[in-house]
Amino acid sequence: MTHPLRATDLYHTGIVVPDVEVWKTRMTDAAGHRWTETLSADLTVRLADGDRVLPLRFAYSLDAPHIELVQEIPGTPWTAAEHIATHHLGYFCDDLPTTSKRLEEAGFPLEACAVVDGAPSIFAYHLAPSGIRIEIVDRARMPDFDVYLRSKAPTWQ
Numbered sequence: 001m002t003h004p005l006r007a008t009d010l011y012h013t014g015i016v017v018p019d020v021e022v023w024k025t026r027m028t029d030a031a032g033h034r035w036t037e038t039l040s041a042d043l044t045v046r047l048a049d050g051d052r053v054l055p056l057r058f059a060y061s062l063d064a065p066h067i068e069l070v071q072e073i074p075g076t077p078w079t080a081a082e083h084i085a086t087h088h089l090g091y092f093c094d095d096l097p098t099t100s101k102r103l104e105e106a107g108f109p110l111e112a113c114a115v116v117d118g119a120p121s122i123f124a125y126h127l128a129p130s131g132i133r134i135e136i137v138d139r140a141r142m143p144d145f146d147v148y149l150r151s152k153a154p155t156w157q
Contacts, residue, residue, distance in 0.1 A: 004102035005091050005134070011145055012066040012090040014135060016080045020059055020071045027067065034062040035069075036152035043122075044115045047076065051115055054078075062149050077112050077125055077133075088125065088133040092145075096138045100124045108134055 017023040020038050027033045040057045056078075057071035068090060072080040081087070093099040097120060104110055108126035111133065115121060123137045142148040 004099055004106050005093070005136070009092045009139075010089060011092055012060065012068045013086055014068040014070055014088040014090055015085070016070045016072050016078050016087040018072050018080050020057055020069045023069050024059055027061070027069075033067065034153070035059045036062065036149055037154055039152060045076075045112055046115045046120065047112050052076075060149055060152070062153055066145075066149075077127075088135045090135040090137060092139040092142075093136045094139055096120060096122075096124060096136060099136050100126070103134065103136070108132075 015023075024033075024035045024038070028035070036059050038057055038059045040055065042053050042055050044051055045054050045056075054073055054076060056073075059069050061067040070078055070087065072078055078087075100110060100113070100120060103126040108128045111125040111127040113120040113122075113124035121138065122141060123135055125133055125135050127133045
């Protein structure tokens with residue numbers, strides 16, 4: 001049996017937080033994490049109620065295992081849990097549309113995805129009925145994750 005994902009492609013754990021900057025500081029104070037700059041992009045995202053442009057803000061920890069802190073966007077899948085908890089597991093994939101279809105067939109319905117030129121692109125979220133959420137990310141966007149992280153790190157770190 002071939003699986004839609006490979007365990008070795010798991011590269012981050014995502015947590016949605018009310019304030020990325022506050023939580024970068026808190027996680028640094030608690031565990032010494034170092035972070036990329038907070039990145040932002042207004043991105044068209046396909047949700048159950050249609051396509052919307054959302055202001056995504058996020059930062060990655062520089063050291064493995066990687067954490068992604070994502071700024072909460074109320075009324076979307078990026079809503080922080082009352083007691084901040086893991087939001088998603090992020091996997092790289094080589095073929096986003098095919099991997100997305102295979103995850104749906106494996107019982108992880110599509111919840112949201114970025115849309116470029118009308119087609120799913122960049123990333124997709126799949127949410128199992130049990131509440132486990134998987135994010136798949138097109139590996140071509142970040143072919144060398146360590147190089148990507150270093151390029152986004154503040155020069156003072």
